[in-house]
Amino acid sequence: MLLGRTGLSPVLVGRSAALGRLRSLLGGVAAGGAPGPTIALVSGEAGVGKTRLLRELGAGAPIGTVVLAGQAEPGSLGRPLELVRSLLGPHPFDARADLPESTRASVTAIVERIGDRPGLVVFDDLHWADAESVEVFERLAATGPATMLLVGTYRPEDLSRRLPGGEMLGRLERRHTVHPVHLDRLSRDEVASFLAAVAGRPAPSAAVEVLSSRTGGNPFFLEEIMASAGDIPLERLVDEPLPWTLAELVAHQLDGLNADERRVVEALAVIGRRVPFDVLAIVTELGERTLIAHLRSLVAAGVLLEERPDELSFRHALVRDAVQSQLLGRERRRLHERALAALIESTCATDFADLARHAAGAGRYDDLVRLGRSGVAHYLAQGSSFQALRLAVEALAEAPDDVELLAGAARAAWLIGLDEEAAEHAQRWRLVVTGTDDLEGRCAALRQLARIRHEQGRTTELWALTDELESLIDELAVGEERPRVQAFLAQAHMLNDHNDLAIAWALLAEAEALRIGADAVRAQAMVERGSALVMVGEVDGAVLLRDGSALAESAGDLVTATRGLNNLIGSVPLSLDERRAVVARLNELAERSGFTMLGADAMGRTAFLEVHAGQWEAAWNAAQTSARPSQQRGHPGEDWATGIEALLLIEAGRADEVEARLLRPPESVHGRHWYSPHCVDRALRLALLAQRGGADRLDVDLAWRAVEELVAEQSGSELDLVSIEIEAALALGIDPAAVRSALGGLRPVVSGNLGGLLEARLRAADGDAAGAAELLDAWLAAPAVEVVSAATRAGAEALLARTLLGLGDTDRALVVARRGRDRLAAWPGWRRDDLDALIRRLEGARSYAAGDTELTPREREVAALLADGLTNAQVAAALYISPKTAAVHVSNILMKLGMASRAEVAAWAVRSGVARAS
Numbered sequence: 001m002l003l004g005r006t007g008l009s010p011v012l013v014g015r016s017a018a019l020g021r022l023r024s025l026l027g028g029v030a031a032g033g034a035p036g037p038t039i040a041l042v043s044g045e046a047g048v049g050k051t052r053l054l055r056e057l058g059a060g061a062p063i064g065t066v067v068l069a070g071q072a073e074p075g076s077l078g079r080p081l082e083l084v085r086s087l088l089g090p091h092p093f094d095a096r097a098d099l100p101e102s103t104r105a106s107v108t109a110i111v112e113r114i115g116d117r118p119g120l121v122v123f124d125d126l127h128w129a130d131a132e133s134v135e136v137f138e139r140l141a142a143t144g145p146a147t148m149l150l151v152g153t154y155r156p157e158d159l160s161r162r163l164p165g166g167e168m169l170g171r172l173e174r175r176h177t178v179h180p181v182h183l184d185r186l187s188r189d190e191v192a193s194f195l196a197a198v199a200g201r202p203a204p205s206a207a208v209e210v211l212s213s214r215t216g217g218n219p220f221f222l223e224e225i226m227a228s229a230g231d232i233p234l235e236r237l238v239d240e241p242l243p244w245t246l247a248e249l250v251a252h253q254l255d256g257l258n259a260d261e262r263r264v265v266e267a268l269a270v271i272g273r274r275v276p277f278d279v280l281a282i283v284t285e286l287g288e289r290t291l292i293a294h295l296r297s298l299v300a301a302g303v304l305l306e307e308r309p310d311e312l313s314f315r316h317a318l319v320r321d322a323v324q325s326q327l328l329g330r331e332r333r334r335l336h337e338r339a340l341a342a343l344i345e346s347t348c349a350t351d352f353a354d355l356a357r358h359a360a361g362a363g364r365y366d367d368l369v370r371l372g373r374s375g376v377a378h379y380l381a382q383g384s385s386f387q388a389l390r391l392a393v394e395a396l397a398e399a400p401d402d403v404e405l406l407a408g409a410a411r412a413a414w415l416i417g418l419d420e421e422a423a424e425h426a427q428r429w430r431l432v433v434t435g436t437d438d439l440e441g442r443c444a445a446l447r448q449l450a451r452i453r454h455e456q457g458r459t460t461e462l463w464a465l466t467d468e469l470e471s472l473i474d475e476l477a478v479g480e481e482r483p484r485v486q487a488f489l490a491q492a493h494m495l496n497d498h499n500d501l502a503i504a505w506a507l508l509a510e511a512e513a514l515r516i517g518a519d520a521v522r523a524q525a526m527v528e529r530g531s532a533l534v535m536v537g538e539v540d541g542a543v544l545l546r547d548g549s550a551l552a553e554s555a556g557d558l559v560t561a562t563r564g565l566n567n568l569i570g571s572v573p574l575s576l577d578e579r580r581a582v583v584a585r586l587n588e589l590a591e592r593s594g595f596t597m598l599g600a601d602a603m604g605r606t607a608f609l610e611v612h613a614g615q616w617e618a619a620w621n622a623a624q625t626s627a628r629p630s631q632q633r634g635h636p637g638e639d640w641a642t643g644i645e646a647l648l649l650i651e652a653g654r655a656d657e658v659e660a661r662l663l664r665p666p667e668s669v670h671g672r673h674w675y676s677p678h679c680v681d682r683a684l685r686l687a688l689l690a691q692r693g694g695a696d697r698l699d700v701d702l703a704w705r706a707v708e709e710l711v712a713e714q715s716g717s718e719l720d721l722v723s724i725e726i727e728a729a730l731a732l733g734i735d736p737a738a739v740r741s742a743l744g745g746l747r748p749v750v751s752g753n754l755g756g757l758l759e760a761r762l763r764a765a766d767g768d769a770a771g772a773a774e775l776l777d778a779w780l781a782a783p784a785v786e787v788v789s790a791a792t793r794a795g796a797e798a799l800l801a802r803t804l805l806g807l808g809d810t811d812r813a814l815v816v817a818r819r820g821r822d823r824l825a826a827w828p829g830w831r832r833d834d835l836d837a838l839i840r841r842l843e844g845a846r847s848y849a850a851g852d853t854e855l856t857p858r859e860r861e862v863a864a865l866l867a868d869g870l871t872n873a874q875v876a877a878a879l880y881i882s883p884k885t886a887a888v889h890v891s892n893i894l895m896k897l898g899m900a901s902r903a904e905v906a907a908w909a910v911r912s913g914v915a916r917a918s
Contacts, residue, residue, distance in 0.1 A: 012056050013197060013219075014190035015049060018042075018181050022057050025179060026149045030062050030118035036621070037144035039176055041169065042153040044183035047220030047246075047318050050153040053183065054122050057151075066114045069122035072129040074272055074317065079351055080384050081106060083123060083133035088113070102591055106136045111145060119148040126165035127158040131386035134164040141176055143621055164386055185217030194219070198226055199234050207234045214244060220316060224249050227302070250322035253303070260286060261294050265303065268312060269323035270335040270361070277310040282342035283335065336361030352378055353391050360394070369399045376408035380415075383558070383594035388412040389421075396425075401432045403441060410448050414455070415559070415595050423452045440481040443472055447488045454495055466492050483512040483521045490528035494535070502532035520560070523552035527564040534567070537748030542568060549589075558593035565589060569605050575786050576613060583609050607644045611720065614790025614827045620648055646684050647724070651791060652829040655691045658684075684721075686728035691830065700732045708742045719754050722746070723792045726758050736765040753784040757796050764799060769806045776800040791827055794820040798835050805842065814842040841900055855896060860914050862889040867906040867915035 012019060022040060029038050042050050051071070058067040070087025084106045110121060121144075123129065123137050140150050152165075159166045172178055186194060191212040195203035215221040228249060229237060243249040254262055267283040268275055281291050295312060298304040303319070304312050314320040324332070340358035343351070352375025359368040372395025379388035392409035399405060406429035413422035426449035433441040450465035469485050476482040486509035494502035506529035513522035526548030533541025549564030565586040569579060583605050589595075610619035623644040649658045685703040707725050729739055740762055743751070751758075756779030764772035776796055779785060785793060797820030804813035817839050824832040855863065858879075865875045876886040890902065899905055909915040 012049075012052060013194040014186045015053050015056075015183065018053060018183060019056055021179070021181060022053070022149075022151070023060065026057065026061060026065070026118070026120060029147050029149045030065065034146045036146055036176075037141060037148040037150045038179070039141050039172070040149065040151045040179040040181055041172075042151060042181045042183065043156050044153075045157060045185075045218070046155055047218045047316065048183045048185060049219045050183060051124055052219070054124070054151060054153065058120055058122070061120055062118060065118040065120055067120045067122075068110060068113060069120075069124065070133075071124035072126065072133065073313070074128055079353075080130055080132040080382070080387070081136070083125075083129045084110075084136050087121070087123070102588075103132050103135045103139060104587070104591065106132075107139045107143070110136070110140065114145060114148055116145075117147065119145070121148055121150050123150075123152045126152045126154040126169070127163065129165050131164040131384065134168045138168050138172065141172060186212075186219055186222070187217065188212045191215075191217060191222065194222060195226075195234060203234050204238075206238045210238050220318060221246050221249070224253075224319075228252060246318055247322045247325050250319060251326055254323070254326065257298075260284075260290065261298060264291070264294050264298060265323055266327060266331070267335055267339075268304065268314060269320045269327070270332060271339050272320065272324075272357075275312050276346065277312070279339070279342045279346050280312065282345070283338040285338075333362050337364070340364070340367070352376075353387060356391055356394060360398075365398045369395050369402060369405070371395070372399075373402070373404045373408075376405060376412070380408060380412060380594065383592045385412045385415040385594035388594070389416065389418070392425075400428070403429060403432055403438075406432065407444065407448070410445075410452070412594075414448065414452055415593075417455075419452055419455045423449065423456070426452055439472065439475060440479070443469060443476065443481055443485050446472075447485065450488070450492060454492065459496070462492065462496075478516065480513075480516065480518045480521055483509040483516075483518060483525065486512065487521055487525040487528055490525060490532070494528050494532045497535070499532040499536050503529050506532070519551055520555035520557040523548045523555055523557060523564075524560045526551065527560055527567065530564070531567040535747060537752050553589070558589055559595050562586065562589040562593050562595050566605070576609075579609055579612065608720075608789075611644070611647070611791070612789045614794075614823055614825070616648060616652065616827045616829075618826075619644065623648065643684070647721075650684060650687050650691055650724075651827070651831065653691065653833070655688055658688055684724065686732060687724050690728040690731045700734070704729055704732075704734050704738075719750060719787055720789045720792050722750060722754055723757060723788065723795070726761055727795060730761055730765045736762045753787050756782070757788075757792075760796070761799065764803060769803045773800060773803045773807060776803065790823040791831055794823040794827075794831055794835065796820075797823075798831070798838060801838060801842070810842055814839065817842055840895065855893060855914075859889055859893050859896075862886065863893055863905055863909045864915045866890070866893075866902050867909035869906070 022042075025038050025040055028034065042053065044050050054069065058069065061067055068087050068089075070083045070085070070089075072083040072086070081103070088106075088109060113119075114121075121140065123133065126134065126137070129137075137150070137152060140148070144150060152169075154165060154169070159169070188208060192203055192205075192208045195208060195211065211222060211225065215225060224246065225243070228243075243252055254265065257265065263284050263286070264280070267280060271279065271283065277291070281288060284291060286294070295304065295306070299306055299312075302315060305315055306312055314323075327335075336358045340355060340362055343355055343358065352371055356368050356371045356375060359365070359371055372391055375391045376388045376395075379385070379391065389409055389412035392405050392412060396402065396405050396409060406425050410422050410425035410429055413419070413425060426445060430442070430445040430449055433445055436442070446465050446469050450462050450469070453459075453462040453465065466489055470489060473482060473485055476485065486505050490502045490505035490509060493499070493505065506525045509525035510522050510529070513519070513525060526544045530541040530544030530548055533544065535541075545564045545568040549561045549568070552558070552560035552564060565582055569582045569586060586605060607619050607622035610616075610622050646658050649655070686700070686707060689700055689703055707729065726739060726743070730736065743758060746754075756775050760772045760775035760779065763775065776799060780793070780796060780800070797816050801813040801817035801820065804810075804816065817835055821832065821835040821839060824835065861879060862875055865878055870878065872886045872890060873883050875881075875890075876883040879886070890905075893905055894900070897905060897908060899908065906915075
């Protein structure tokens with residue numbers, strides 16, 4: 001349910017346009033037909049009426065509409081899925097623990113609640129929302145049902161890009177059609193309408209002027225002043241000593257409370273969220289019966305709300321803020337102390353962010369640092385990286401050189417993708433431990449900083465740090481840190497394609513970790529060695545990646561487990577079913593580990609899985625979901641989605657929609673990942689030119705040069721992109737010899753799985769039809785074909801069918817073409833259209849060869865004239881028929897003969913004697 005009382009005004013004033021727009025959107029989803037959910041964002045300052053607007057929308061929703069609405073509160077950042085829990089509400093079996101514990105489960109729960117009915121889903125106050133609830137909102141925006149209107153509200157002044165909601169809104173507006181609804185303060189005329197609605201008669205102009213000036217047109221402040229005025233007539237309001245600020249208004253309201261009621265209100269203001277009854281009783285030091293009586297009075301007066309049994313909150317956050325501002329510093333500190341003690345004693349003791357806030361408010365800074373350490377470890381362990389970072393930064397303000405906090409902040413920022421911030425914390429960490437006896441701490445700081453430098457593409461600094469690490473290995477005592485350093489050196493070399501060195505370091509780490517029983521370290525070494533092995537084409541690396549990931553998970557290192565599966569799915573031959581299983585597991589581990597960046601990677605893998613299966617629409621939807629927090633890093637998240645979307649649009653033949661997603665400046669990109677925008681641009685630029693046709697030669701040459709650089713730098717990490725590059729290059733007339741030369745630098749894992757197809761394309765371009773057919777037959781029959789997408793396989797079958805047609809084997813060519821067409825049943829676009837045309841041509845050729853169809857005498861006349869080089873118009877004039885009829889004859893001739901061009905018909909007419917006979 002939406003929070004807050006209905007308000008004094010019986011009608012919603014000044015919001016008719018906004019309400020009408022939202023009702024229109026809700027009516028649209030009820031009618032169905034949209035490709036996905038409809039998204040609206042309602043913005044406006046505090047007290048402007050966002051929640052009231054949405055309450056009116058929900059109340060007037062069409063019959064049968066499912067309304068789910070939740071509201072975030074200050075402090076929600078420390079409570080994962082808090083907003084979603086508010087939205088789903090109390091469980092019918094009174095089992096709050098049964099509510100979803102993951103973002104994917106939350107999305108599923110919301111979608112199941114809606115079913116096939118129209119749905120209105122509201123995320124109120126996104127500026128306070130926790131990262132996990134924000135992710136649920138974004139996933140619903142990408143994959144929710146078409147019958148859902150998804151609404152988010154926020155205060156622009158409180159929503160920065162450093163908050164989960166702010167980062168998400170930027171991506172959302174780039175990737176989806178979003179309907180913005182902004183609420184301004186009420187105008188003077190709207191204030192007059194409000195007063196008339198409350199009083200039941202027109203308001204005097206003097207009262208309108210005073211109240212419009214006094215409140216600035218803020219509806220909430222206006223309501224509070226009217227409520228405080230009580231039964232005073234509108235005419236007398238001009239002479240009343242009304243408060244000028246909301247704080248004054250609240251102070252005036254508090255004057256009417258007795259001492260115990262004030263104690264309750266002030267305690268609630270400091271605790272600052274929905275407060276359990278037992279906690280409030282401890283803080284206020286009031287007995288249960290007395291407290292209940294006061295709460296009943298405060299709820300009746302409209303000051304407080306009981307949203308759930310035994311949970312109280314203020315009617316509006318502005319009232320809470322105003323109450324808290326009235327407290328003396330000593331009063332606030334005393335209440336924070338009591339709240340801290342009460343929460344520690346209650347079941348809320350795992351809300352470390354809230355505990356730390358009370359410790360800071362109480363001036364207990366040692367406790368703040370202690371809670372910060374515990375909280376950062378807790379949030380990292382449960383995969384809440386954003387919360388871990390915020391808490392670490394808050395505690396570091398009091399203890400800037402605390403090693404545990406610096407380590408936690410650096411790791412959390414790295415997991416999220418905030419590389420600049422991660423580097424700052426890691427550098428400070430390194431500085432603090434340098435010169436101390438803590439050699440293991442020094443190595444740990446170096447490892448973290450070196451990994452961050454890799455993400456930033458600062459290779460020189462990366463190798464300087466690894467050299468320092470290598471120099472410290474012999475000084476380390478027997479223990480986990482020594483093999484950890486060795487495993488990291490293996491990782492650094494693997495990430496930079498130094499695979500022999502990576503394998504050597506990983507073997508050292510595995511052996512030493514095995515001796516001391518350090519399973520988590522051994523698991524990391526196995527993952528690094530397995531990754532290096534598959535990069536040089538050793539399939540045995542897949543076993544190491546699977547085993548290393550499983551061992552890492554059992555040892556509690558979910559980040560390494562996630563990395564292992566990511567490298568497995570991206571680098572080795574797997575069947576479609578295996579890929580589905582690995583990707584599903586990868587998505588789960590990425591979420592549990594809080595590895596936000598690799599989580600985006602995992603969602604991108606899901607999209608590629610659908611590409612692999614030939615499911616265009618499913619791949620498009622998954623690409624929308626993969627646009628998750630890219631934050632400051634230049635990959636993967638949105639870059640995954642950008643590349644996949646561009647690929648899908650090119651495949652669908654929608655070239656005019658591609659350019660906005662491609663051709664971004666390379667200087668905006670970190671590193672050399674194939675899925676970064678620059679590399680995707682280069683890989684797909686040729687395909688875009690080929691699809692448009694008639695491209696300028698200079699553009700083609702420049703695009704091909706970029707592809708040559710890409711192969712040299714990256715060695716083609718994604719099989720389907722390499723295939724697309726080469727297919728487009730040959731279609732655009734790039735010299736096959738130049739293509740063959742460029743492909744010499746492909747990684748073994750690519751050349752081993754794709755080499756047969758690429759060489760077949762080159763032989764076909766050279767005119768060696770028999771050699772091309774032999775290679776294609778072998779490649780399509782090999783197990784390695786399972787690693788490429790349905791579109792790539794269908795493209796190979798189209799090429800084989802054309803080659804077989806050229807060799808005169810029409811029957812087999814038709815079988816192959818139909819098989820390729822079947823693969824593309826859910827893959828619209830030019831490939832399917834080309835195969836349809838090829839099948840029609842082959843069917844016509846086979847029919848003619850079997851004698852089932854012969855040219856009519858008139859068609860033979862037309863064929864003879866085509867042999868003379870006449871156009872359709874000239875044929876029409878020669879035979880005294882219309883040009884349209886001539887065109888029909890030409891089309892029939894092409895179909896019956898199974899030919900693709902007028903030139904083929906002309907050559908056939910000469911060979912068969914039709915031209916001479918005429």
